[in-house]
Amino acid sequence: MPQHAAAAGAPAIGVGFLGAGPVTQAIHLPSLARLDETFRVAHVMDVDSAVASTVAARVGASHSASMESLLDDPAVDVVAICSPHQFHAAQVIAACRAGKKAVLCEKPFAVSADEAAEIAAVSAETGVPILVGAMHTFDPGWLAAEELAGGLLRSAHTLRSSIVLPPNARFEDFATEVIARPAAPERDLEDPAVVAAVLEGGILGLAIHDLPLVRRFVPDFADLEVLRAEAVRPFGYVVLVRAGGRTIELTAQISSGATAAWKPDWTFEAVGPDSALTITFTPSYVQAGSAVAELTAGARTQAAGPFGHNGYEGEWRRIAGIVGGTERAPAASQLIDDLRFAVAIVDGARARVLEAAA
Numbered sequence: 001m002p003q004h005a006a007a008a009g010a011p012a013i014g015v016g017f018l019g020a021g022p023v024t025q026a027i028h029l030p031s032l033a034r035l036d037e038t039f040r041v042a043h044v045m046d047v048d049s050a051v052a053s054t055v056a057a058r059v060g061a062s063h064s065a066s067m068e069s070l071l072d073d074p075a076v077d078v079v080a081i082c083s084p085h086q087f088h089a090a091q092v093i094a095a096c097r098a099g100k101k102a103v104l105c106e107k108p109f110a111v112s113a114d115e116a117a118e119i120a121a122v123s124a125e126t127g128v129p130i131l132v133g134a135m136h137t138f139d140p141g142w143l144a145a146e147e148l149a150g151g152l153l154r155s156a157h158t159l160r161s162s163i164v165l166p167p168n169a170r171f172e173d174f175a176t177e178v179i180a181r182p183a184a185p186e187r188d189l190e191d192p193a194v195v196a197a198v199l200e201g202g203i204l205g206l207a208i209h210d211l212p213l214v215r216r217f218v219p220d221f222a223d224l225e226v227l228r229a230e231a232v233r234p235f236g237y238v239v240l241v242r243a244g245g246r247t248i249e250l251t252a253q254i255s256s257g258a259t260a261a262w263k264p265d266w267t268f269e270a271v272g273p274d275s276a277l278t279i280t281f282t283p284s285y286v287q288a289g290s291a292v293a294e295l296t297a298g299a300r301t302q303a304a305g306p307f308g309h310n311g312y313e314g315e316w317r318r319i320a321g322i323v324g325g326t327e328r329a330p331a332a333s334q335l336i337d338d339l340r341f342a343v344a345i346v347d348g349a350r351a352r353v354l355e356a357a358a
């Protein structure tokens with residue numbers, strides 16, 4: 001049962017978390033702390049009740065170990081889904097059916113096209129606004145770049161998402177003292193089934209932040225084909241895709257050296273015949289302002305950013321606007337097509353790996 005009621009005069013929008021692992025602790029709670037005139041954390045749920053109670057105590061919220069308890073809590077206006085991937089779809093559906101004011105689902109939205117179709121039906125039936133926490137889509141640097149891009153949105157022939165980062169734990173530790181961090185699994189990259197699973201994890205877990213941006217340049221992906229798909233050690237991927245007449249390169253390398261001297265890099269590029277866009281994002285977890293965008297056309301370069309906040313805070317600002325009635329949620333069909341695009345790449349990558357092993 002919830003153990004804490006909203007205090008009189010508390011900020012208007014009560015947030016409930018389903019899942020209170022590193023992302024809740026190191027990303028969302030710091031974002032909400034900066035927006036504490038708008039949001040209060042009302043309820044923290046985790047299947048590990050020690051995690052739920054410890055995290056809840058940090059922010060003065062109720063806690064529980066059951067989703068129903070959180071959804072029944074009238075102090076929860078907005079549900080943030082931060083559980084592992086396989087639970088997202090069912091929790092989004094339950095939160096919509098509970099009639100909450102909005103749902104923020106961590107990426108990925110779901111893990112299959114069937115789940116996407118189910119969410120689409122419930123979203124249409126309930127009308128509850130949903131956001132997917134693919135953070136780059138809310139980064140003011142990307143939003144400004146989208147405005148600058150103009151004709152490049154139609155003419156780009158090459159899209160690149162390249163990521164070189166240290167392990168998440170390094171950044172989590174800058175943000176907070178993480179309770180109950182899951183251990184990194186051992187992976188046997190000689191086994192094609194493991195390689196396929198690593199690629200799925202990399203595409204749905206990491207590339208997914210940039211795939212909605214890629215799709216902005218590739219609206220029609222019915223002919224999508226994965227030409228190359230490899231997992232790299234210790235964790236990463238190289239995936240080459242053709243879709244809608246465009247070449248899409250997705251690469252990631254997560255280093256194992258926590259104190260590596262190199263600079264983390266997360267770059268998205270779109271290259272066309274007359275112009276090129278480069279967006280440099282801050283690493284995941286880092287909340288130090290927005291991405292920086294540069295559009296070059298001939299001798300002319302236009303720049304945008306950095307702005308004061310990044311995509312994590314952007315997600316919550318958008319929720320505040322949606323709940324307050326000043327902004328609209330993205331169309332559910334757009335989120336679902338973004339997921340279908342990601343799942344098509346996962347399926348194509350799996351087929352390439354299994355084919356190479358046969």
Ligand SMILES: NC(=O)c1ccc[n+]([C@@H]2O[C@H](COP(=O)([O-])OP(=O)(O)OC[C@H]3O[C@@H](n4cnc5c(N)ncnc54)[C@H](O)[C@@H]3O)[C@@H](O)[C@H]2O)c1
Nearest residue numbers: 018019020021022023046047048082083084085087106284
């Ligand atoms: N936006 C980002 O930059 C970013 C970064 C990393 C991870 N993520 C996403 O955030 C989500 C959470 O990732 P994480 O790194 O915090 O850790 P995680 O996925 O390992 O676990 C999160 C927590 O969920 C709890 N849990 C397990 N099953 C649950 C259930 N059915 N209901 C509620 N809670 C449950 C676990 O006990 C754990 O405390 C994932 O979907 C991940 O892809 C987002």
